Amino acid sequence: MTTMRFRRFLSAGFVCAISAASLITTGNAHARPQPQPKASGAGASDAIRQKAEQHFAKGVTAMQKKDWASAYQAFDESFALRASHDTAANLAQAAFKLNRFAVAAQHFSVALRMMPTSEPPKRKAAVERAFEEAKKEVTAVSVTVEPADARVLVDGTPQPLDAVFLEPGEHTIEARAAGFEAKREQVVAVKGGERQLAFRLQKLAAPGGGEGGAAPVPDGGQQPRPPEGAAGGDKPDDSSTKTTFLIAGAGLTVLSLGVGIGFGLDSRAATDDAEALSSKLGANGCSGSTSGADCASLQEKRDRANRNANIATIGFVGAGVFGAATAVIWLAWPDAKPRSGRAVQVTPVLGASSGLAIRGRF
Numbered sequence: 001m002t003t004m005r006f007r008r009f010l011s012a013g014f015v016c017a018i019s020a021a022s023l024i025t026t027g028n029a030h031a032r033p034q035p036q037p038k039a040s041g042a043g044a045s046d047a048i049r050q051k052a053e054q055h056f057a058k059g060v061t062a063m064q065k066k067d068w069a070s071a072y073q074a075f076d077e078s079f080a081l082r083a084s085h086d087t088a089a090n091l092a093q094a095a096f097k098l099n100r101f102a103v104a105a106q107h108f109s110v111a112l113r114m115m116p117t118s119e120p121p122k123r124k125a126a127v128e129r130a131f132e133e134a135k136k137e138v139t140a141v142s143v144t145v146e147p148a149d150a151r152v153l154v155d156g157t158p159q160p161l162d163a164v165f166l167e168p169g170e171h172t173i174e175a176r177a178a179g180f181e182a183k184r185e186q187v188v189a190v191k192g193g194e195r196q197l198a199f200r201l202q203k204l205a206a207p208g209g210g211e212g213g214a215a216p217v218p219d220g221g222q223q224p225r226p227p228e229g230a231a232g233g234d235k236p237d238d239s240s241t242k243t244t245f246l247i248a249g250a251g252l253t254v255l256s257l258g259v260g261i262g263f264g265l266d267s268r269a270a271t272d273d274a275e276a277l278s279s280k281l282g283a284n285g286c287s288g289s290t291s292g293a294d295c296a297s298l299q300e301k302r303d304r305a306n307r308n309a310n311i312a313t314i315g316f317v318g319a320g321v322f323g324a325a326t327a328v329i330w331l332a333w334p335d336a337k338p339r340s341g342r343a344v345q346v347t348p349v350l351g352a353s354s355g356l357a358i359r360g361r362f
Helices: 002-018 043-064 068-081 085-097 101-114 121-135 238-281 292-332
Strands: 139-146 151-154 157-159 164-166 169-176 183-189 194-200 345-349 357-361
Touching: 043 068, 043 085, 068 085, 085 101, 085 121, 101 121, 101 164, 139 169, 139 183, 151 164, 164 169, 183 194, 238 292
Parallel strands: 139 194
Antiparallel strands: 139 164, 151 157, 151 169, 169 183, 345 357
16 A cells, blocks of 8 residues: 555656756656756766756656656656656656656665765655665675675676675675675565675685795795706696585585575475465465455465475485585595505495485405
């Protein structure tokens, strides 16, 4: 009910409440953005300003006709040329009417941040109320990154750091910076949700190891002598390769186990929520006069529980496979120096409970 009243308020005259520059009345049907000071000797900037005002005027005309798609396009083009709090607020309104709530919340946030202190309190309060209504339809994400100049992307699209809003559903949030390893995280957005994410990026290793590049050359221009016992053309120590495989196998095992546990817990939580909502609906379930919203929410929770349960199963199976492979490498990898009197036989077998087991003879 609150959302419906808000939408009627928007269509009745929200532009009037935003600012005098975007006022739509009988005597001012072609509102223009507030003028900004000209840059001295900047003819190109004058042309850009005029172009932005033309798009703004088209947006106002489309708003009067309730042609929200055309209004959105016009305000978007105007804002790209010359950002102002008036254009941002009108663009947000058009996005809200088109059910593009994440864009609406984004630009309401921008309008409030750019709004001058001289703006009348009533107009600022109107934008703040609209911002709160838009946030009820999305998940607001607070993102902090290190280093501070890293870029944040949502589903591959760059986003500002100070305000990230997500439509309900699954999204990938990623942080990138030159010379650093990118990090990403999956986020399931819901209406009215809030999340906090912190990305601390790690520097990429420089070629040749370390941050200084190639190893220094001793005085006199001579190359470092190889360790005693190492002849030119000898193969590298086999133990280092074994260690690399062991570390990789252990890491994949832990990662798969984490996926299994995480999605398993979320599946259990979704199942509990679905059972609670099903009890609330009563014996008739989703038949009769049951709220459609409750039934849709019940189905969403059940789907989420089944999906995450399947992912958890894959994670546990993967952990078993990677763990078994790591154990095989550790047991069966040949030593650098052969040892007499010992033979190793390792045979992976299918286990009744865990799905994979190892049997060996020493």
